[in-house]
Amino acid sequence: MVEYAVEVNDLHVWLGERHILQGVTFRCPERTVTAIMGPSGTGKSTVLRAINRLLDLNPEAKVRGRVKIFGVDVYSVEPYVVRRHVGMVFQEPNPFPHISIYDNVALGPKLHGIVRSKKELDELVKWALEKAMLWDEVKNRLYDLPTKLSGGQKQRLSLARALALKPRILLLDEPTANIDPVNAMKIEEAIKSIVREEGITVILVTHMPAQAVRISDFLVFMYKGKVVEQGPTRDVALHPRSELTERFMRGEL
Numbered sequence: 001m002v003e004y005a006v007e008v009n010d011l012h013v014w015l016g017e018r019h020i021l022q023g024v025t026f027r028c029p030e031r032t033v034t035a036i037m038g039p040s041g042t043g044k045s046t047v048l049r050a051i052n053r054l055l056d057l058n059p060e061a062k063v064r065g066r067v068k069i070f071g072v073d074v075y076s077v078e079p080y081v082v083r084r085h086v087g088m089v090f091q092e093p094n095p096f097p098h099i100s101i102y103d104n105v106a107l108g109p110k111l112h113g114i115v116r117s118k119k120e121l122d123e124l125v126k127w128a129l130e131k132a133m134l135w136d137e138v139k140n141r142l143y144d145l146p147t148k149l150s151g152g153q154k155q156r157l158s159l160a161r162a163l164a165l166k167p168r169i170l171l172l173d174e175p176t177a178n179i180d181p182v183n184a185m186k187i188e189e190a191i192k193s194i195v196r197e198e199g200i201t202v203i204l205v206t207h208m209p210a211q212a213v214r215i216s217d218f219l220v221f222m223y224k225g226k227v228v229e230q231g232p233t234r235d236v237a238l239h240p241r242s243e244l245t246e247r248f249m250r251g252e253l
């Protein structure tokens with residue numbers, strides 16, 4: 001039986017000479033949200049990039065340890081297979097500017113051949129935009145370019161694009177860091193709903209303790225390439241064992 005959606009075990013990453021991740025271990029049960037927190041430069045994004053094998057794109061990167069997705073070692077299969085099942089949203093919204101809102105969402109499913117007809121594709125695009133809480137705002141301008149959308153709308157479009165591949169796991173790297181509070185709330189609502197209703201497992205890197213408390217089940221606190229403390233979010237947030245966690249939660253780190 002496969003117990004965990006994601007298992008990261010004794011993960012080490014070097015970028016050139018620098019030992020960036022120094023033995024990171026955590027597990028994410030299916031249908032949960034795990035928040036990764038920690039100061040800037042601590043290696044949070046590197047953890048996400050190791051999970052979906054984006055680090056492969058960096059010739060300087062060396063990875064040791066194990067990352068499993070539903071029991072499968074991600075380094076034992078082709079990267080595109082991993083990325084088909086593990087979606088990612090970055091801090092900066094990054095819709096493709098030269099193709100329509102519709103095509104931004106439809107491109108992935110088309111490339112991966114996961115729809116058989118235009119009707120199926122239309123339904124998938126609508127589903128993804130609804131799940132990203134963007135449908136009502138764009139349904140009358142699906143064939144416009146995304147360039148006129150606000151930053152928050154662009155970020156929800158990035159989320160819809162990731163969802164359109166029907167990933168089992170979604171990695172979100174500070175997805176609300178650069179957008180206004182109203183849009184941030186919409187994204188938080190969308191995350192809660194995709195976990196609850198679609199059974200997707202989410203790993204969310206966030207700078208905001210309050211956000212982690214609002215939407216995560218588990219919290220992993222990292223400092224300088226290591227996990228300092230982890231556990232159910234309430235336990236870690238309310239009763240941090242490490243002084244580093246406590247100081248971060250108070251906004252001092």
Ligand SMILES: Nc1ncnc2c1ncn2[C@@H]1O[C@H](COP(=O)(O)OP(=O)(O)O)[C@@H](O)[C@H]1O
Binds near residue numbers: 015016018042043045
């Ligand atoms: N391409 C790279 N080459 C060399 N060092 C890098 C590269 N990308 C990130 N780093 C370094 O790796 C460390 C961890 O970065 P990162 O994972 O982005 O941290 P975080 O997401 O927690 O802010 C930082 O010290 C950063 O300077």
Ligand SMILES: [Mg+2]
Binds near residue numbers: 044045046173
């Ligand atoms: Mg980062």
